[in-house]
Amino acid sequence: MSFLKLENVSKSFGTFKALDDVSFEAPAGAFVVLLGPSGCGKSTLLRLITGLTEDHDGEIYINERRVTDMDPKDRKVAMVFQSYALYPHLSVRKNISFGMEINRVPRAERDRRVAEAARALQLEPLLNRLPVQLSGGQRQRVAIGRCLVREPDLFLFDEPLSNLDAKLRHDTRVELKHLHQRLKATTVYVTHDQHEAMTLATQVVLMQDGRIVQIASPMELYARPVNRFAATFIGSPAINLIKGALGADGRFVGGGLDVAIPAGVLDGPAAARPAELGLRSESVRIARDSDAHQTIAVDYIEPTGADLYVNGKVAGQDVVVRVERTEKVRPGDHLPIRWQLDQALLFDADTGVRL
Amino acid sequence: MTFNAAVQRRLTIFAFLLVPVTFLVVLNIYPVLQLFWISLTDFNSINWRRAEFVGLRNFIDLFTFDRDLLVPMTRSLYYLGGSVVQLILATWFAVVLNQKLPGSRMFRTILFIPFVLNAVAAGLIFKNFLELNGAANDILQLFFGEDFKVTWLDSSKPYSNLSLAAASVWRYLGFNLVVTFGALQAIPQDQYDAARLEGANQWQQFWRITFPSIRLVLLLQFMLSLVGSLEVFEVPMLITRGAGETSTFAITMIETGFQNRRAGTAAAMAVLMLAVVVIVFIITRLINSSRTAMKEPL
Numbered sequence: 001m002s003f004l005k006l007e008n009v010s011k012s013f014g015t016f017k018a019l020d021d022v023s024f025e026a027p028a029g030a031f032v033v034l035l036g037p038s039g040c041g042k043s044t045l046l047r048l049i050t051g052l053t054e055d056h057d058g059e060i061y062i063n064e065r066r067v068t069d070m071d072p073k074d075r076k077v078a079m080v081f082q083s084y085a086l087y088p089h090l091s092v093r094k095n096i097s098f099g100m101e102i103n104r105v106p107r108a109e110r111d112r113r114v115a116e117a118a119r120a121l122q123l124e125p126l127l128n129r130l131p132v133q134l135s136g137g138q139r140q141r142v143a144i145g146r147c148l149v150r151e152p153d154l155f156l157f158d159e160p161l162s163n164l165d166a167k168l169r170h171d172t173r174v175e176l177k178h179l180h181q182r183l184k185a186t187t188v189y190v191t192h193d194q195h196e197a198m199t200l201a202t203q204v205v206l207m208q209d210g211r212i213v214q215i216a217s218p219m220e221l222y223a224r225p226v227n228r229f230a231a232t233f234i235g236s237p238a239i240n241l242i243k244g245a246l247g248a249d250g251r252f253v254g255g256g257l258d259v260a261i262p263a264g265v266l267d268g269p270a271a272a273r274p275a276e277l278g279l280r281s282e283s284v285r286i287a288r289d290s291d292a293h294q295t296i297a298v299d300y301i302e303p304t305g306a307d308l309y310v311n312g313k314v315a316g317q318d319v320v321v322r323v324e325r326t327e328k329v330r331p332g333d334h335l336p337i338r339w340q341l342d343q344a345l346l347f348d349a350d351t352g353v354r355l
Numbered sequence: 356m357t358f359n360a361a362v363q364r365r366l367t368i369f370a371f372l373l374v375p376v377t378f379l380v381v382l383n384i385y386p387v388l389q390l391f392w393i394s395l396t397d398f399n400s401i402n403w404r405r406a407e408f409v410g411l412r413n414f415i416d417l418f419t420f421d422r423d424l425l426v427p428m429t430r431s432l433y434y435l436g437g438s439v440v441q442l443i444l445a446t447w448f449a450v451v452l453n454q455k456l457p458g459s460r461m462f463r464t465i466l467f468i469p470f471v472l473n474a475v476a477a478g479l480i481f482k483n484f485l486e487l488n489g490a491a492n493d494i495l496q497l498f499f500g501e502d503f504k505v506t507w508l509d510s511s512k513p514y515s516n517l518s519l520a521a522a523s524v525w526r527y528l529g530f531n532l533v534v535t536f537g538a539l540q541a542i543p544q545d546q547y548d549a550a551r552l553e554g555a556n557q558w559q560q561f562w563r564i565t566f567p568s569i570r571l572v573l574l575l576q577f578m579l580s581l582v583g584s585l586e587v588f589e590v591p592m593l594i595t596r597g598a599g600e601t602s603t604f605a606i607t608m609i610e611t612g613f614q615n616r617r618a619g620t621a622a623a624m625a626v627l628m629l630a631v632v633v634i635v636f637i638i639t640r641l642i643n644s645s646r647t648a649m650k651e652p653l
């Protein structure tokens with residue numbers, strides 16, 4: 001049974017189509033991440049779910065209720081804004097209880113819920129402070145607390161981590177994951193950061209130019225992207241793409257390669273066409289013997305601690321491969337490599353669709 | 356001879372300050388000191404040599420047999436009332452115009468025009484509007500019949516001050532509007548969105564988000580109005596020539612100083628006005644800082 005359901009939702013601003021026929025469903029307790037590059041319509045979609053942006057085509061259902069024409073306040077959704085949108089003149093306590101005061105929740109009940117949220121989010125020592133007296137991470141927890149106390153059907157987050165520094169972003173991400181696992185609250189989370197999407201989502205909705213590209217679990221999105229855009233958007237460093245052609249015999253020729261594509265890589269039967277071979281940086285090993293496919297001329301090396309990312313050229317094309325940190329590689333080296341072709345992805349060179 | 360960096364920096368600062376400080380002293384401080392001095396003499400506006408030091412006599416006289424000179428100060432209340440109305444109207448308009456409705460720019464410009472208009476032109480427009488055969492009476496005649504006529508600007512009647520206060524509202528509303536509008540623009544839309552999600556209606560949004568955010572700006576404007584209403588001059592001068600009931604403290608002061616040649620008394624009046632302004636200013640500051648202190652948590 002789906003808890004959140006969007007049916008053929010479209011939205012235009014004047015002549016500009018910001019969202020084009022968007023449909024997806026999510027079960028109760030799902031953590032849905034709307035992922036896509038800046039300007040692809042993620043925030044617009046989130047605001048349509050809240051009702052803050054109106055006048056769209058299609059239908060929206062939350063918890064079995066059709067909310068399409070409902071006022072934002074009646075939809076039982078709570079949102080953490082990118083700016084946190086805390087009320088600057090109110091203390092943390094007042095910020096959290098703002099909605100309850102508006103809705104005339106009795107004082108005792110208000111205090112109980114604020115205390116509960118403050119405990120869950122370690123806000124107890126901060127309750128009497130003003131937002132200006134808080135760090136970015138603390139402000140964010142207040143914004144989350146404000147949502148918690150409302151006990152909504154649906155939690156919405158719009159790029160909540162983008163104002164935090166790297167370390168805090170990681171910690172907060174972990175906290176969000178904990179929180180979700182504890183509360184099992186259905187969540188829709190907007191981000192342009194594929195790493196956040198991969199680590200948080202139970203279900204990723206990948207978007208581009210107002211359309212849904214793919215809906216999948218993070219691992220499936222990584223392993224079986226529907227097209228070249230999905231394959232390049234997910235994964236860091238970006239997937240290596242080698243231009244060439246696929247033969248009817250199931251061989252890929254191009255970029256200095258002439259290899260047989262293993263069974264299971266292609267979804268259908270091989271047909272001759274211009275194609276691109278996608279190989280992720282980890283789908284490779286340094287070749288010891290004469291089994292090398294190619295050699296990489298090393299330009300520079302990015303150590304990440306756990307591994308080394310070797311950036312170089314293969315048959316004139318830029319390529320990144322991941323090798324063990326114990327490998328002795330230096331700029332200028334020529335390294336024999338062997339691709340793990342069973343992990344390869346093949347795309348139609350013209351349409352970008354995965355074959 | 357060479358200077359080290361610190362000396363050079365100080366010399367530079369000094370050189371830059373020289374011009375403004377000179378202007379300040381010559382154009383501000385010196386005249387104010389002179390004003391204080393004149394208020395302690397019986398200077399007759401013409402002959403310095405015959406001016407004599409009289410101590411606080413001018414001030415004492417103001418509160419005794421020259422008391423009539425202070426009466427126009429009470430007319431400030433008309434203008435103060437007007438400016439409260441003006442501030443409320445301006446805030447209301449600003450909030451409405453901030454809703455990004457079509458045409459809101461045009462409205463803002465129209466309401467701002469009287470403020471940038473030349474004072475004489477603005478005075479003439481309003482004078483024509485309130486004339487016996489002016490537009491105001493014409494419009495009212497549509498509702499109340501041909502015989503309806505009000506002498507809005509009859510300066511022998513106290514109510515003419517209401518007309519003048521209305522003129523003042525019309526003239527200065529645009530200023531309040533633009534200032535308040537600027538303050539409104541600084542409030543992030545996200546706060547309103549968050550409040551809407553939490554169920555706050557327009558009224559609650561105004562009192563719980565908008566008002567606290569522009570409170571200080573409103574207070575500042577109120578303070579300016581308060582001071583302004585003590586110093587009203589242009590509007591009555593241009594529309595009724597400050598005659599009879601419409602004379603204000605500033606107008607009386609000028610008459611005393613230049614027509615009646617009693618510069619010492621006029622200077623004492625100016626010092627008195629300055630004192631009231633300073634007191635108002637201090638009180639506002641006190642209210643303000645105690646409010647901030649109350650808001651300060653922990």
Ligand SMILES: Nc1ncnc2c1ncn2[C@@H]1O[C@H](COP(=O)(O)OP(=O)(O)O)[C@@H](O)[C@H]1O
Pocket residue numbers: 013016018036037038039040041042043044045
């Ligand atoms: N109120 C609006 N009026 C006109 N265009 C808008 C409005 N809101 C968003 N857009 C446009 O819609 C597109 C999607 O915006 P948005 O949903 O904010 O993207 P994202 O959150 O994915 O970065 C952008 O091109 C943006 O310029």
Ligand SMILES: [Mg+2]
Pocket residue numbers: 042043044159
């Ligand atoms: Mg966005």
